[in-house]
Amino acid sequence: MKYVLRSGALTVAVGAGLSLTVLPTGSASAADGIQVRCDDIPGLVAAINQANTNGGRITLAPRCIYTLTTPDNPDDGLPEITGDVTISGKDSTIRRDPDATEDFRIFHVVSGGTLTLKSLTVSGGSIGNMGGGALNDRGTLNLNNTVVKDNLAVTGGGLYNNGGQLNLDRSTVEHNSATGFGGGVVNDAGGTMTMKRGALLKNRAALNNGGGLENILGTATLESVSVRGNTAVSGGGIRNVNGSTLNLKSTTLKENIAVSGGGLSNLASPATLVDSLVTRNTAITSGGGIDNQSNGQVTLTNTKVIDNEPDNCSPEGSVPGCTNPTAAIDPPPTRDLLPDDDIKDPQ
Template sequence: MRFISRSGAMTAAVGTGLSLAVLPTGSASAAEDIHVGCNDIPGLVDAINQANANGGRITLAPRCTYTLTTPDNPDDGLPEITGDVTISGNGSTIRRDPNATESFRIFHVVSGGTLTLKSLTVSGGDINNMGGGALIEQGTLNLNDTAIKDNLATTGGGLYNTGGQLNLDRTAVERNTANGFGGGVVNDGNGTMTMKHGSLLKNRATVNNGGGLENILGTASLESVSVRGNTALNGGGIRNLNGSTLNLKSTTLKDNIAVRGGGLSNLGPNTTATLVDSLITHNTAITAGGGIDNQAGGQVTLTNTKVIDNEPDNCAPEGSVPGCTNPTTSSTIDPPSSQQLLPDDDIKDPE
């Protein structure tokens, strides 16, 4: 069942027998609060279409699973986001049915669209294209207390942002897989990504690069984020390349694995990575750059940051990262305080 809370103008007019002529112009197009019953997929589709047209806030049933068995359009489980749409999940999940015969992602935000998700899990997206959980094409996606998990795509297993704005707050991107690059997130095409108080956890780029995050020609800023347990060929935790800008503050890269650049791979001229009050530790590379692999003129700046106890080395090539030393000596960078680093167990999904 779907419940819609509208402006009181129409009810008052009808209830008192007034002429419709006294109604204020445009009242029928006012934004609505739309409540969608548990697993009411037609109601959810209708609610998104209404919110696209008029702007609106959609509220899901608490702790319910909404299962998409077929796509709304060839690539997307739900209608494309073209307007200003907010979905409050109340701890619920929107997922692609594991037994669905067609491949599709869950959300698609197009140019001019803004989607805000609150207290929601997005899972099971499966597409031979970009963004298993969501694709952002020059639009805006805001994720608050949300989990993007167990999605699959060719690139950007969890999320793919191209030329848009991706904002993650207290959000987990977890156990997503890309058959190409960007297991957790791809930030591409001059896109902007900001992430605070969340995690990139156990994502995989199975045959390419950027296990947790692939930042290509974009700007990505992470603060108080745990980047842990991700795997890729290059850049197990994060790969930053092609003139991109990466800013890490109070962020931990730990237990990531790659052939090169277990924690971070920084590649190419005018590609910069700035790490402040952060920690890169216990990452593993098969060949070199267990903590950081800085190649082809890339620039990495460490401020009050430790790069320690990575295998087989902390930084490669030797001397390419000022202040980073390899296992024969410890880092000369002053260690951050315990309050500045995320604890090991700060990787749980948001409640």
């Protein structure tokens, strides 16, 4: 059975040759799901409210852009996620109107809520606090084959995970900006972030730290992820601070830029890199590849930190297995470097 949400009413196809019956919004079941017509924002809002109550799957029109012109509540473009809500599309986009006069993020998951996004793009959010694309406040946010791009916030330009569970699979966080820290993602307050495949790409923390990812008092695990082309004051690619735990596996930190810690800035925290590559990152002062400060512990296992400017690791000797070339020693020939193809880079 198929439900099609049309701005507060559901049209139900009950079988071949039978008439259509109009049912109230609350009549759809979680098992059947709800279809929302292209750019039907009242229908999308009603579908989310219904799914919050009953749980359910919402399906958007393929390759359609849903444009939010005004917020649903003071900070959010759509209703807060309080239940178990899944929104699926096929190259569909939910965005804040570039000409909107009010600032608002796109999604907000509150404590106890679960939001799963599949094959969507979330873009254009703008907020004067946390999470331009989405704020996950002690709930669960799952992104599958989803792009979060061109969002702006003070902290967590793309995503802010505040003490919740953030899971990204084959997803990309790109071209987001923060005026404070965490251009792409902030993982904070005991939050857990797991990212498999995908990329943190060309995000920017304009005046602070953590261009791609700022990990604060949380645990972040990235596997087969490209962290590339991000910029910040400290930790162009990733900044790991305040006792946070960072685990990188089969991950590339490449072409990130910062004043210090071009690829990774690690401060008083454990960071483990396995089967990974840190290369072609740039720092204005030191720690082109890795800047490891205040008794931070960086463990490299089958990982290369090479060809970073002006050095690979700082302070000298602070990262076991990481060496800085000297003027008397030529850099290793290209054939000795780990090829990019050895580590999957979705770019």
